[in-house]
Amino acid sequence: MIRLDHVSKLYPSRAQAPGGMIRALDDFTLRVEPGEWIAVMGPSGSGKSTLVNLIGCLDRPTSGEIWLDAQNVAALNRNELNRVRAEKIGFIFQQFHLIPYLSAVENVMLAQYFHSMTDEEEAREALAIVGLRDRANHVPAQLSGGEQQRVCIARALINDPRIILADEPTGNLDSKTGNEIMELFEHLYDLGNTIIVVTHEEDIARHARRIIRLRDGLIESDE
Numbered sequence: 001m002i003r004l005d006h007v008s009k010l011y012p013s014r015a016q017a018p019g020g021m022i023r024a025l026d027d028f029t030l031r032v033e034p035g036e037w038i039a040v041m042g043p044s045g046s047g048k049s050t051l052v053n054l055i056g057c058l059d060r061p062t063s064g065e066i067w068l069d070a071q072n073v074a075a076l077n078r079n080e081l082n083r084v085r086a087e088k089i090g091f092i093f094q095q096f097h098l099i100p101y102l103s104a105v106e107n108v109m110l111a112q113y114f115h116s117m118t119d120e121e122e123a124r125e126a127l128a129i130v131g132l133r134d135r136a137n138h139v140p141a142q143l144s145g146g147e148q149q150r151v152c153i154a155r156a157l158i159n160d161p162r163i164i165l166a167d168e169p170t171g172n173l174d175s176k177t178g179n180e181i182m183e184l185f186e187h188l189y190d191l192g193n194t195i196i197v198v199t200h201e202e203d204i205a206r207h208a209r210r211i212i213r214l215r216d217g218l219i220e221s222d223e
């Protein structure tokens with residue numbers, strides 16, 4: 001499903017002399033099988049978010065290949081990347097990024113709009129999956145942090161993506177609510193989704209079936 005072959009990602013460094021570069025990922029190789037649940041851990045600057053951005057087609061590698069199914073997305077143009085992102089990937093972030101004046105169901109439908117056709121009944125069904133059937137008409141300010149993150153999960157699921165990428169999905173939540181969100185991830189895993197979660201919390205990582213630890217743009221351990 002996901003294959004990174006000798007991927008490097010370099011960024012210009014303002015702190016160094018002109019022409020200096022930061023190597024966020026360094027000749028990085030990784031395989032993720034369909035239906036795997038992986039937690040990615042590591043200190044700040046280890047390459048965690050860069051890895052998610054590359055797999056999610058939000059950025060391009062400086063070198064190397066990134067394969068999603070049988071497609072090398074590193075070779076695609078911007079419009080083609082947008083299409084892959086819309087069809088194959090669901091994103092869940094630490095920040096909820098909900099439109100404040102739209103209801104929960106309208107926020108979920110917005111993801112449909114960028115993919116194909118909106119369908120309110122499908123959006124309500126997605127909210128029901130995450131336990132928010134009765135909160136569908138509430139705007140974000142009327143929802144708790146955990147409920148807002150559930151809306152984000154419903155939004156990520158609405159287009160039936162094959163890959164779910166989550167970057168610190170419990171970072172803004174208390175431990176009880178974070179565990180409730182991870183129970184939802186357990187359900188998504190049981191449904192056969194491929195899940196990659198970036199986290200700095202060991203108790204969150206332990207929910208995954210495989211833990212990859214990064215340091216300085218390289219895999220330090222894979223267990």
